[in-house]
Amino acid sequence: MSDPFANRGNRDASVVNPRPGGTADGSRHSGPTRPGRTGDPFLIGENMRGGYGKADILNGCTLAVEKGQIAVIVGPNGAGKSTAMKAIFGMLNLREGSVRLDGQDISALNPQDRVKAGMGFVPQVANVFPTMTVEENLEMGAYLRGDDFRQTMQQVYELFPAVADKRRQNAGELSGGQRQQVAVGRALMTQPKLLMLDEPTAGVSPIVMDELFDRIIEIARTGISILMVEQNAKQALEIADIGYVLVQGANRYTGTGAQLMADPEVRRTFLGG
Numbered sequence: 001m002s003d004p005f006a007n008r009g010n011r012d013a014s015v016v017n018p019r020p021g022g023t024a025d026g027s028r029h030s031g032p033t034r035p036g037r038t039g040d041p042f043l044i045g046e047n048m049r050g051g052y053g054k055a056d057i058l059n060g061c062t063l064a065v066e067k068g069q070i071a072v073i074v075g076p077n078g079a080g081k082s083t084a085m086k087a088i089f090g091m092l093n094l095r096e097g098s099v100r101l102d103g104q105d106i107s108a109l110n111p112q113d114r115v116k117a118g119m120g121f122v123p124q125v126a127n128v129f130p131t132m133t134v135e136e137n138l139e140m141g142a143y144l145r146g147d148d149f150r151q152t153m154q155q156v157y158e159l160f161p162a163v164a165d166k167r168r169q170n171a172g173e174l175s176g177g178q179r180q181q182v183a184v185g186r187a188l189m190t191q192p193k194l195l196m197l198d199e200p201t202a203g204v205s206p207i208v209m210d211e212l213f214d215r216i217i218e219i220a221r222t223g224i225s226i227l228m229v230e231q232n233a234k235q236a237l238e239i240a241d242i243g244y245v246l247v248q249g250a251n252r253y254t255g256t257g258a259q260l261m262a263d264p265e266v267r268r269t270f271l272g273g
């Protein structure tokens with residue numbers, strides 16, 4: 001029987017919406033991977049078009065990051081930044097475009113198989129399990145792994161000592177900054193090659209933000225690529241190898257962090273002068 005509400009409502013298959021009306025969900029079967037293209041960046045979501053219902057939110061946007069580099073996406077509220085992240089992670093079916101990672105076209109993979117292919121994703125909202133302890137959150141992050149993950153957990157605790165001190169405490173009792181550290185740590189538990197962060201510094205103080213950015217730089221130096229959406233645009237572009245300004249689901253400006261910071265038009269329109 002066809003679903004009379006199939007074209008209505010929230011078609012997003014994120015963790016906060018376990019029963020999407022929509023186009024993708026975590027249990028959907030993966031299709032095959034195909035070879036990527038010669039000269040591809042490490043990750044590229046290319047010419048992405050798609051949305052939640054009939055209207056497209058992404059209008060041909062392209063985002064890419066090289067190995068061990070930091071790519072930052074900025075843009076006004078509602079520009080489609082989170083939607084682009086979901087598309088790259090496979091939580092949103094694309095009408096057009098492709099996602100290619102490490103030499104493979106992974107457009108047909110579901111999110112679970114994208115994790116296996118090397119993606120780690122920290123969504124903008126609901127990125128920890130609040131009623132589970134910090135340690136249980138990290139264990140949940142590792143659930144796709146069949147091997148011994150204790151060493152990875154130790155590395156996460158070394159990266160975020162504040163989190164290590166709270167390992168027996170429920171994640172919901174932590175400060176905003178500590179919770180973001182748990183969320184990043186959880187994503188690191190699968191030893192991703194690409195770490196995707198949607199507003200990791202939302203709601204944290206400037207000092208905690210600087211600290212988190214330092215840790216993100218440290219993660220990138222180990223060879224992990226970072227694709228990050230940030231509302232703290234100036235500070236994020238300072239640490240970016242490449243920056244994207246996204247407007248209405250399309251690329252408006254692209255350049256190195258320094259180039260975007262130096263562009264008077266970008267400064268005036270998107271960085272508050």
Ligand SMILES: Nc1ncnc2c1ncn2[C@@H]1O[C@H](COP(=O)(O)OP(=O)(O)OP(=O)(O)O)[C@@H](O)[C@H]1O
Binds near residue numbers: 076082
């Ligand atoms: N689950 C959803 N179902 C339907 N529409 C959605 C859903 N999520 C987002 N949208 C719509 O898609 C558009 C882009 O939203 P998105 O969350 O990608 O923007 P954003 O750039 O991440 O914004 P913000 O800076 O506020 O996080 C908005 O118009 C929003 O209303």
Ligand SMILES: [Mg+2]
Binds near residue numbers: 081082083124
């Ligand atoms: Mg968003």
